[in-house]
Amino acid sequence: MNARDFPTWSDRLLTRVEQALVDWVPVDAPAGLGEAMRYAVLDGGKRLRPLLVLAAAEAVQGHAAAALRAACAVELIHAYSLVHDDMPCMDNDVLRRGKPTVHVRFGQAQALLAGDALQALAFELLTPEGDEVPASMQAALCGLLARAAGATGMAGGQAIDLDSVGRVLTEAQLQAMHRLKTGALLQAAVHMGAACATPALPAHTRAALDQYGAALGLAFQVVDDILDVTADSAQLGKTAGKDAAADKPTYVSLLGLTQAQALAAQLHTQAHQALDASGLTALAPLRWLADRVVKREN
């Protein structure tokens, strides 16, 4: 199980995640729907959320089959949110992961349905028939994912985002938005990995993983905002400078580039400190992921 470096660890797990997604996102859904779903999910993305699930599961020696399902389920929720977010009535984006967005390729109606079906599929993956995953774990994973995806999580954050265009937000308001919009699902990824533990974890370990997930989730968004002004579209695989052009409040517009970079560094430290306090030992993958989130270039 123990890998010495991030590439060795992540390559092994990414192979497993990609294969599982190929197996589980249906080829044969009717009338082109499966094709649109697979286009939205396969061959793309950094798979940060699945890796977080698997890293947290490894840290707690969690149920392997449950963790793989949870990893893919979180990625499906992420993928569906991108499909809907790119649609003309939302961000109206035409490029994603270097390819035309789903609605550009398949039409808006199919994109809407593909997103809807991907959300449902996430919960299908978490509830396999038979005894592959204990029922109590299935229920816990569904609950964590639903809460992270819904009105008090990702969808709520997107509503705030929509509402904030052209407004000046305070840092507290910006943080509240991002805690929901991107933070909730990243934090849920850590929670879901931890929920694959049997028996349940002690409270201080759960609290430490919570803090890790919160710091990492916010760091991710701060770095996203930094990259939106410092990277180009080819590097990002999506349209750069989009937030500034859309007059969306960002950490860079609010704090300036230097202070935003300082904040990212501070959150990175917080994530590591939380792990120090977790009482767990197999923490290398979670540490690598915290480094990766802050030091990424796309």
Added chain:
Amino acid sequence: MNARDFPTWSDRLLTRVEQALVDWVPVDAPAGLGEAMRYAVLDGGKRLRPLLVLAAAEAVQGHAAAALRAACAVELIHAYSLVHDDMPCMDNDVLRRGKPTVHVRFGQAQALLAGDALQALAFELLTPEGDEVPASMQAALCGLLARAAGATGMAGGQAIDLDSVGRVLTEAQLQAMHRLKTGALLQAAVHMGAACATPALPAHTRAALDQYGAALGLAFQVVDDILDVTADSAQLGKTAGKDAAADKPTYVSLLGLTQAQALAAQLHTQAHQALDASGLTALAPLRWLADRVVKREN
């Protein structure tokens, strides 16, 4: 528990369902999202799916708290599908349940998000924290709902529907479409009510309830197609004649009105016969609902 007639039975349960929806669809979701979600769900709809869940749960003497949650969860999936289905890129409808559709009232972006958040909320309702609902029941309910909502259920049926506009379908193709588009969720409502039983039901009872759900689901669609040509918009609370205008294949366009009416009657009989074979006794509500589906005027 025993009511002598449908209005007495359904009034009592509808009061409970409406109150639960008021309690569970969040008032305080951020940036107007909660308002859009409540607009989509509250004060409208026949609540056929919740009543089916509760009738099936009553027939099997199922877990009452689980059944109420399942009833509301199915209705949330139904409500989200209407919100997305009404959007300009899908059916582009402006009237639903006698009110402006969600995107007309709140804008397309908010409608998209409200639908997404309602789907997530359905799975939240099914996974309450604590021991209100046994974990194994939570997992089973999530699995049934996810499969009915997704690519091999409702969303898949909608993809076929989109793809069928302007085409001539055979009766078998039309039936395959409706089995997914509306049938899967209606059948899931019956399944989910039955899944609130402890211990699990004998196989012949499950098979009988399956047949009941399949017949009722298809009858619902046949009657929908009949009403689209025989009722007016005020009666329906939505735009009448819409399918014919959109050149969508329907049972009436395929079979003619008289044959469509005969098919509805035949499915009605099948539903009752399935109940006769179920081995259950508290069947009055399921029988009333079969009657209601076929004899409704909107």
